[in-house]
Amino acid sequence: MLTFLALASVVLLGIVPEQSQAIVIYTGWERHALVGSDIRLSCSFFSWRWTSEDVTFSWTYRPDGSRDSISIFHYTGGAAYVDNKGPFRDRLEFVGNPSRRDGSILIKNLEFSDNGTFTCDAKNPPDIVGRPSSVRLLVFEKVPIQAGVITGAIIGVVLGLLVLIVVIYYLMRFLVARRVFSLSVSKHGKKKKEGSQQRQIKV
Amino acid sequence: MLLILLGVLILHLIILILLIVSTAASAWSVGGDRSTDLWYSCMTTNGGYHCKPASNEDWIQAVQALMILSLLFCFFSLIAFLYQLFRLVKGGRFFFTAIFQILASLFVMCGAIIYTVMCPDDGSGVQFGYAYVLAWVAFPLCLISGLIYIVLRKKE
Numbered sequence: 001m002l003t004f005l006a007l008a009s010v011v012l013l014g015i016v017p018e019q020s021q022a023i024v025i026y027t028g029w030e031r032h033a034l035v036g037s038d039i040r041l042s043c044s045f046f047s048w049r050w051t052s053e054d055v056t057f058s059w060t061y062r063p064d065g066s067r068d069s070i071s072i073f074h075y076t077g078g079a080a081y082v083d084n085k086g087p088f089r090d091r092l093e094f095v096g097n098p099s100r101r102d103g104s105i106l107i108k109n110l111e112f113s114d115n116g117t118f119t120c121d122a123k124n125p126p127d128i129v130g131r132p133s134s135v136r137l138l139v140f141e142k143v144p145i146q147a148g149v150i151t152g153a154i155i156g157v158v159l160g161l162l163v164l165i166v167v168i169y170y171l172m173r174f175l176v177a178r179r180v181f182s183l184s185v186s187k188h189g190k191k192k193k194e195g196s197q198q199r200q201i202k203v
Numbered sequence: 204m205l206l207i208l209l210g211v212l213i214l215h216l217i218i219l220i221l222l223i224v225s226t227a228a229s230a231w232s233v234g235g236d237r238s239t240d241l242w243y244s245c246m247t248t249n250g251g252y253h254c255k256p257a258s259n260e261d262w263i264q265a266v267q268a269l270m271i272l273s274l275l276f277c278f279f280s281l282i283a284f285l286y287q288l289f290r291l292v293k294g295g296r297f298f299f300t301a302i303f304q305i306l307a308s309l310f311v312m313c314g315a316i317i318y319t320v321m322c323p324d325d326g327s328g329v330q331f332g333y334a335y336v337l338a339w340v341a342f343p344l345c346l347i348s349g350l351i352y353i354v355l356r357k358k359e
Contacts, residue, residue: 144259145259145260145261145264146259147256147257147259147264148259148264149264150261150264150265150268151264151265151267151268151271152268153268154264154265154268154269154272155268155271155272155275158268158272159272159275
């Protein structure tokens, strides 16, 4: 039974059509970072084949507003080659793990001129057909407020104030009611005594 | 008496619907093929209809918060009205309802004013959309409704 299953899976994997065997590369969509900080651009891939020893990663960079890409990183034959002449010389470091299908790079000390699109292309021979994936880098002086933070804060504060006011209102009513309640008990007691005295006189 | 009650309730529901449409529709600024704020910025390019989230500047988030708050308070005032209708002492006034409704109208006013002052004036033919107009229409209606609730008394 087990051998039959193993055989069936091997046959099926062999029959799987070539198109679905394309390599799929994942990077982020957009990355925000502060000027002067470091950023890790991640790149990983999915492939139906086992990770081969000839796996290659390559990163290219296209500045914002430019049409040309420049190659800044290449990993092949088990060795990583980083940019030593271009805009990222001495700032680029390979922090990925090719055997784990991770081809991430680390860019240190970001500058405003690093704004642009980084494209990662990975190849896992014989699985080489695939689309490179791009991540856009945005370098800010200060990180902009995320969408919804101020909205949530304003709504939370106002609703919180509302709840507070309602609680205080009911608390005051409760406290005042207690004081009034204690007063009316003593009055009620006095009235009862007078009533019983009157009855006695009548009798 | 029943007519007044029905009229006031219908007015309240109309205001609620206006606020919902104004808050939810992303059409505070329109211009040609573009329609932006409060939530999405949509454009009809030659490819099709593309939407991306609206800019997360501080003032847009403030307007979002104020519109949502006004919607919530209008809804609370509706619930308070229904509650007070059945539980209020005879001859009492609908204070809770009025307070919530007036607060809702204040929030709409603040939101609309902030948007008017801060909306970017590119000069590229960008006009105010229907959601913006609805917000300005909802504000006086909401105020009037709140004042009616102050004057209204439960039948003896």
